[in-house]
Amino acid sequence: MLEQLDAVFLARVQFAFTVSFHFIFPAFSIGLASYLMVLEGLWLKTGRGVYANLYRYWMKIFAVGFGMGVVSGVVLSYQFGTNWSVFSTKAGAIVGPLMGYEVITAFFLEAGFLGVMLFGISKVGKRLHFFATCMVALGTFISAFWILSVNSWMQTPAGFEINEQGQFVVGGSWWDVIFNPSFPYRLAHTVIAAYLTTAFAVGGVGAWHLLKDRSNPGARKMFSMAMWMAVVVTPIQIVAGDLHGLNTLEHQPVKVLAMEGDFDPSPDGAPLILFGLPDQETAQVHYKVAIPKLGSLVLKHDPNAPLPGLTDYPREDWPPVAVVFWSFRVMVAIGLAMLALGLWSLIARRRKRLFESRALHRTAVLMGPAGFVAVIAGWITTEVGRQPFTVYGLLRTAESASPLDAPAVATSLIAFILVYSAVFGAGIYYLLRLMGQPPHRGETEPSHVPVRAAGITPAASMEAAWAKGGAADGKH
Template identity: 55%
Template sequence: MDALLLSRIQFGFVISFHILFPAFTIGLASWLAFVEWRWLRTRDTLWRDLYFFWTKVFAVSFGMGVVSGIVMSFQFGTNWAVLSEQAGNILGPLLSYEVLTAFFLEATFLGVMLFGWSRVKERMHFLATCMVALGTLISTFWIISANSWMQTPAGYKIVEGVFEPDSWWAIVFNPSFPYRLAHMVLAAFITTCFVIGGVAASYLLRGVHVEAGKRMLKAAVIFAAITVPAQVFVGDLHGLNVREHQPIKVAAMEAHWESGAPGEGVPLILFAVPNEKAERNDYEIAVPKLGSLILTHTLDGDIQPLKSVPASERPPVKPVFYAFRIMVGLGVAMLLLVLFSLWQWWRGRLYQSRATLWGWRVLTLSGFVALLSGWYVVEIGRQPYVIYGLLRTADAVSPIAAASVMTSLIVFAVVYFVVFGAGIGYLVKLIRKGPHPHEPPPRNEQGEKTPARPLSLPDESSEADA
């Protein structure tokens, strides 16, 4: 295991942790804005209690996302110095724009959102919640723009081996950016939606927090009924864009080694074991022509096969092939559950159907799995390039010893499992407690309100912590 492989494993490990928390908080921030809006419109105290409950979950998740993001950014200087040197003039400003426009916005209003209840006007507090939600979306904009540029580079010129910006408009709005941004935002919303629906279903199955569970499940079904079909549509457009700009990635996703006779089309492979050494699929189960219909929207269309390029230009086929099927399979399961839930709602049995409730409970974390699978398809499918077609991953790694990378990888693994294990454990405990009636912050001896503790569990007290 050389420094290149270890650096790739380390970056993959760190980003796998990091992407989960921002994706969750993107959707959760918008959910909080919706819940507070409902509270302001209806004055129903249950909406207020749900707001405070999910605010605690958001705060912990947001903190873990920030910590993991800082650690991830260090690797550009330690493990990928050549990439930073050659593409820093483009990637650096894009990432700094995220800090200037998104992180500062979130940091400014997050304190008001967490501690400003009853201390600022209601509309001001609602504005703070909306600004935090907007900040998460702006952050997504810049991160996806930077990553999309590495997938479909545009608007650059190369001067003495260094990428220089030629058109910032072309860099930011590169060919794959609009599709990937929509795909990522919808994925974040769906991830959060199924967590909320799964938690609600768990409460209803346990017979606790019944009214809160009904309200959350109803909202989850409505949001999922909008976002899941929209994701299917956007995913199709994204796939057509990938076929145009990264055809070998699509070939790896479908394990399509060679084209058949003219008019034969591309089969949809339901299952196979890609054999990269023999350049074929073993134990293949496929539906003729269906792949052409999905990939080209014609029955006899073809895509560029893997054998059309040398083996050194192909990504690893197995992980891309299987990760894509996990993502699509979970998407189909989500869509079927949403349709079943709508049917049960129409029958008036949404809250009584144990099959529906168990379906939401089983798929509670499905969004995270689908998100990671899709990210692996994107990143592994780009190989052997870190900037597609221009800079190979092997040429972008820092000239460091493998032992150094191994040491840092072990340290990261230990620290991550301890720190994030504790954080996730606290989130689980918090969610199991569920929403409770919100109590106003205590007053000190002078009668002034003291700062509330937004991260405390419902049964904790300030005196005990003191």
């Protein structure tokens, strides 16, 4: 049976499986590192122990998630050499350096200061420790910068030329390669998505503990901060998504038409298809529910603007329409649900029921994993929508794979599924166990006593405050 499967398809499935596991951890780490930076900054500014307690609480979770993200990411690099060697040969002169910059400028920064952040509280002062936290947060952002630059170049290649060996090389400046046409939009959309993913995860954890004890100060604070993020950042993400969509329509129109399910051209304005069953063979959407002219209003900001259809492009250049169509709707639906929850929390806050509404808390718990689902759906929309190309319009996926037999790829895929399910299943279970523990109820504050007069160093005083909070955490 393995011989009947297509090696390229199996290689795609393998990369999709491993990158899906990987993607959820950086999406969480990017947002959580910034959240930790905010918590420590508020603690140092206000002296309120609730921020110190929440910093300790989420730092442990960040450490586990960061480690799982690193381990899961290493596998992806190897697949470029095993399953996608032709792609590596043709595009390596551009993709390789960009990924190398990510290691040099981001990973070393994160890894170096992560040790100070996790273990240096008794060795360094408050300001230096806060600086380390800021550097870890900056490192996660820089890492996203370079990886998204690589991905964006594959989506909208620029600044290159093709040499006599058929390889992509830099043709102008690296500036044109890095800041390719879709990169700024993709960077903003993805990073904001990471912040929202973290916000709803934090909000879900806070709501879970509020359902058990609505007086817990840590749960109240984390839930309040998360809901402010939902109110403020979700509308920003919707605007960023709209701008990203307009950019995609300009540079990758076939992808957008697949997202919208527009098989036929619409010279007088395209409808917005809410639901339906796309049929790629017959080039139509069955049982569709559509709103006339709204598609052109969304995509062109003009209800009467003409739009092409997929039938205006060669069928061999179409992506799998049904997958792109539905993954896009999942992402949008979750975004609207996030906005609705944020507005609900704002109403509850104004009515002074933010910590009293159990219905709101239950909904927030259900929405806790929503950000992870949304980023995976968005990734599927982006990557499957790019098919059948690895470098859009220039290098096809079928021409990028290594000359491997299907059984070899299938065997490694099965191995990945088994190992990932065991290792990362255990890791995720442990993360949920950590999240299930309530935040410390007391407020362990940093000492403001003139400690040198007492014969102890500021670092020792700070460590004592943290140790006191950790011991108290263990009692709960």
